[in-house]
Amino acid sequence: MAQKPSIPKGTRDFNPEQVAKRNYIFNTIRGAFETFGFQPIETPSFENSETLMGKYGDEGDRLIFKILNSGDYLAKIDEQAYANRDSLKLTSNISEKALRYDLTVPFARYVVQHQNEIEFPFKRYQIQPVWRADRPQKGRFREFYQCDADVVGSKSLWQEVEFIQLYDTVFSTLKLEGVTIKINNRKILSGIAEVIGASDKLIDFTVALDKLDKIGEEKVKEEMLSKGISLEGISKLQPLFTLSGSFESQIESLKGILSSSEEGKKGIEELAFINEAISELGLKTANLQLDVTLARGLNYYTGAIFEVAAPKTVQMGSIGGGGRYDDLTGIFGMNNVSGVGISFGLDRIYLVLEELGLFPETVTKNVEVLFINFGDKEALFCLKAIKELRSVGINTELYPDTDKMKKQMNHANKRNIPFVVLVGEEEVGSNMYTLKNMVSGEQLKVSLKELVNQIK
């Protein structure tokens, strides 16, 4: 093979530094999940196709990676589809497994399949990769990790309160201060649609409203009009466009707008409950903000909707999101199980921490000591010390070959190894070690015991 090898587009290799930085984020999230009482599960990378297909809409179905059946996969096929070269139809004949597209549907499948072993309410977290055949672009990959925490089996609003605390805890621990946790409620959106006489156009309405930030008030109104929402209805929306101020004052305005909608009032009540609890409990560094334009995944969420925005100093899309869904497991025949969950966007959090210089310097667990190799007798002597150092948790290496000293020292320099130990004939004879600090250049002759203490 003459050509230099490559990897599929939209995928990535991670070098040691990147792995360490990613693990720093994973471990922080995992630690917070566990103190909040969530427990880990893992599901297979691929599921039976029928578990995934049809759960994410047509676009989702298209973006699911399908796995070709093993063996003679053409043995049993739809003759008509084969003759017509109907790729779409043939797919279910030649592929019966598919790569996980998100962690939510596999979680729903897990809950239904293991319902007799699970003690509800069930708080689980899951940190695993997912795959999407999306067009790769900056910050969008075909393989990426999701970090999800969900509770199923309770409708209590205390969970929404705890998820806000959880977001605050994770981002505060990461020293990413000043994130904004936006919250909305599907019932607010339904209530507004009801009030303006567009209940049958809830999706069109919210999709347009969701764009307010990006395209501005006039364009949003134009889009609503084009979707068949009446001018009269749109005029009733006017107070929404100018909604601002504190959480409490927005709640007051919404009470006026939604006074005629029972569902809308329920939504206001839920939001007020959550806001009062959070005000009482306090957040470490995050801000909670009501955003009535927030509508992510609306055909999915039934109550609270969350989205987290990075601090305003950074240009970045949302770094987390979630919400309440009232019948997730219904797709697998288990009804009336309410769930609520949130997700962390690893790749974007990584980019934000990098941009703001928030990764601790100690995050990459580098090798701390390199022993220079002057020959077999010396190397064996070194390995006895190396054994001691490793047993107290110090990352230690022996340079494997008796290359020229300059080459070995260069190796330590290039890898930023802070200590080098030199053992020649003299040291072996006197049972001592020459320890060199590669930063200060300082050099000491020490016993094994002193060596361990110095490096510690």
Add this chain to the structure above:
Amino acid sequence: MAQKPSIPKGTRDFNPEQVAKRNYIFNTIRGAFETFGFQPIETPSFENSETLMGKYGDEGDRLIFKILNSGDYLAKIDEQAYANRDSLKLTSNISEKALRYDLTVPFARYVVQHQNEIEFPFKRYQIQPVWRADRPQKGRFREFYQCDADVVGSKSLWQEVEFIQLYDTVFSTLKLEGVTIKINNRKILSGIAEVIGASDKLIDFTVALDKLDKIGEEKVKEEMLSKGISLEGISKLQPLFTLSGSFESQIESLKGILSSSEEGKKGIEELAFINEAISELGLKTANLQLDVTLARGLNYYTGAIFEVAAPKTVQMGSIGGGGRYDDLTGIFGMNNVSGVGISFGLDRIYLVLEELGLFPETVTKNVEVLFINFGDKEALFCLKAIKELRSVGINTELYPDTDKMKKQMNHANKRNIPFVVLVGEEEVGSNMYTLKNMVSGEQLKVSLKELVNQIK
């Protein structure tokens, strides 16, 4: 969907306890890898098909999971193959990506692709899942983790010495004492084949010899005969079948058998070097054993061959293996890079630890405290204490609903939560918490500060 959902055969869901136990093993291995100076990399779950195909033999090619191209995958196909329904030929037309089959080939690809960023010798470790379309059976899965550590860029035998220490460190840390690290050398096997005049039948010869443990001496001889190895040659093997005793005495016998083979003598020299170093350095709990019948992956290894057997009290295949390969990156056009590496078999190690009861009790990080929920006012009061407990790292939960007290207490019992906190009107009034030890039944009324201290 009426049917209860399921997962593809050969794959597994892991519940919280299983995830915790697996992570205990992963973390132990990872910790040892790092103290030995290995650094983590990660590669994508799928590679371009040409990176993987042809690297594992015909059988391997068959067992690689292929990913169906997205979109109209029938648009560009080999007409002849399509007309002939030639599954095999059509595969490369409709699939250009495949799931990782092991970690070694992706590592070789990584080294070649990133050679300019890498400082050699390069010590990397990689802990990631791999996928094989093998027939599932007890202990064999279609998705499983590999844990590999390799060094590339040096031929030094000190690395073989360190890998033996690494195996010893990992298994000793896991309290799995008394594993046997078997070692052989391809040069020994080549030497023997040379001596018995079967150099051209090296593979047949070693495949038969490898079965000595399972089928016994007579059957091994029969198989060799059937493969065209001469009676005279086989008779020269006699000393091999009775080879026993210490490492040193086996080395002495081999010197006699292999006196006429230069390659064989080189193999003896290498084994003796490694054995002397290990004798001098000592092992914590493992035994090093010379096993001249060991031949795993022979067409791959060029020097040392390793295999680890569980303690004799457990019936289990090998729990680790590895060896030296002298031209791994050659398949991607980068020649003369020697490598040596070892692998840990997670699933089998898990089964062994389970069977011997070696998982520490503290391995599952359970929830430590459940707060009973008597109403919104009490819950809010509880959440203030919960915030404190979590901030000092205690895994804490609020029962989300105001269910009957008995149901809430049962929930704590079923989940083996050791502490329950009860806060009613009285406690809120007096700013106190009633702490119940679920094991002893003991109940205390304490302040927040005492609560934190008691549970700590």
